[in-house]
Amino acid sequence: MTTRCVMILSHVRRPEAATYAETVTTHLERAGVACVGPDDTTSPIELVLALGGDGTMLAAAEKARARDVPLLGVNFGHMGFLTDVDADALGSVIDAIAHRSYDVSTRMALDVTLTRSDGTHSMDWAFNEAAILSLMRAQPAHLGVGIDGRGISTYGADGVIVATPTGSTAYSFSAGGPIVWPDVEAVVMAPVSAHGLFTRPLVISPSSVLEVFVLPDQPSGVEVWCDGRRRLTGGPGSTIRSTKSRTPVRLAHVSDVPFSGRLVRKFDLPIKGWRMHADD
Numbered sequence: 001m002t003t004r005c006v007m008i009l010s011h012v013r014r015p016e017a018a019t020y021a022e023t024v025t026t027h028l029e030r031a032g033v034a035c036v037g038p039d040d041t042t043s044p045i046e047l048v049l050a051l052g053g054d055g056t057m058l059a060a061a062e063k064a065r066a067r068d069v070p071l072l073g074v075n076f077g078h079m080g081f082l083t084d085v086d087a088d089a090l091g092s093v094i095d096a097i098a099h100r101s102y103d104v105s106t107r108m109a110l111d112v113t114l115t116r117s118d119g120t121h122s123m124d125w126a127f128n129e130a131a132i133l134s135l136m137r138a139q140p141a142h143l144g145v146g147i148d149g150r151g152i153s154t155y156g157a158d159g160v161i162v163a164t165p166t167g168s169t170a171y172s173f174s175a176g177g178p179i180v181w182p183d184v185e186a187v188v189m190a191p192v193s194a195h196g197l198f199t200r201p202l203v204i205s206p207s208s209v210l211e212v213f214v215l216p217d218q219p220s221g222v223e224v225w226c227d228g229r230r231r232l233t234g235g236p237g238s239t240i241r242s243t244k245s246r247t248p249v250r251l252a253h254v255s256d257v258p259f260s261g262r263l264v265r266k267f268d269l270p271i272k273g274w275r276m277h278a279d280d
């Protein structure tokens with residue numbers, strides 16, 4: 001019989017997450033499910049359990065996507081927007097993993113390719129976003145944006161964010177981008193502090209190719225941050241191409257709270273009286 005196995009990744013600086021990991025491990029091992037740490041590369045894991053905030057989820061997404069297994073998040077962070085449940089849901093987390101009784105949703109990811117003027121290129125991917133930012137913060141980046149081979153606009157800006165629906169509540173939101181419900185497939189492009197008239201964010205088809213050109217008069221070049229974790233750099237004349245990835249991130253759900261509920265709670269939105277019923 002094949003041993004069942006899950007990977008547990010805990011916030012590195014939260015002792016309560018490590019304690020929770022120990023409790024989960026004890027219960028799951030009793031139920032016949034082995035638990036391995038984030039450095040394991042060989043065990044046939046069926047799920048990644050992340051115990052932390054959004055940064056921990058972004059780190060865990062690298063592991064889960066590479067193995068094509070679902071990622072379940074328990075919040076031990078400040079915000080934990082990407083996590084599914086709070087730490088008090090210990091029993092339902094253990095039960096759901098032991099009985100494989102969680103739902104799984106598919107979240108779009110982006111493939112990001114940076115091609116430099118000398119023809120060299122680097123590839124990465126993003127769960128939240130690719131943030132294309134001027135390397136020299138005192139000067140704006142000079143960027144051109146094109147969609148499916150046609151120019152849309154040039155920008156003088158701190159940068160441009162290319163976000164997934166998952167990332168629409170993160171950096172893109174701070175740059176004025178719209179919130180996109182996670183079951184919508186779309187790509188958001190939001191300029192950061194753009195100087196000019198056409199500075200609104202765009203929502204683009206997931207089948208489009210979005211290109212950002214680092215214009216030759218750009219003094220310094222850009223850095224491209226994928227999920228704030230992985231960095232590519234390119235000089236003037238570079239192109240950053242973003243497309244929907246064939247490999248999504250799969251999120252496991254124990255909670256039945258819909259996205260709207262999570263948004264209201266995490267962003268503390270004022271809903272009291274929203275439809276004039278006394279109980280709302």
Ligand SMILES: NC(=O)c1ccc[n+]([C@@H]2O[C@H](COP(=O)([O-])OP(=O)(O)OC[C@H]3O[C@@H](n4cnc5c(N)ncnc54)[C@H](O)[C@@H]3O)[C@@H](O)[C@H]2O)c1
Pocket residue numbers: 053054055056058078079080081082128129166167168169170171172174226227228
């Ligand atoms: N000005 C900004 O808003 C800004 C600047 C840089 C990076 N970021 C975001 O930080 C992310 C990296 O997060 P981290 O946790 O490693 O660093 P971090 O702990 O510094 O997080 C930054 C904030 O973004 C929140 N966040 C991350 N992903 C989110 C999502 N999908 N929805 C809602 N909120 C989200 C986090 O909870 C945290 O409050 C990047 O992917 C980027 O989206 C935001």
Ligand SMILES: Nc1ncnc2c1ncn2[C@@H]1O[C@H](COP(=O)(O)OP(=O)(O)OP(=O)(O)O)[C@@H](O)[C@H]1O
Pocket residue numbers: 009010011012013052053054055056057059076077078079080081
């Ligand atoms: N297990 C881990 N592996 C890699 N990086 C981690 C891990 N745990 C924490 N970190 C790093 O620590 C930082 C803070 O972690 P995290 O975002 O999970 O907590 P937080 O900031 O309290 O939560 P939130 O982002 O929800 O506000 C992240 O940027 C992440 O890079």
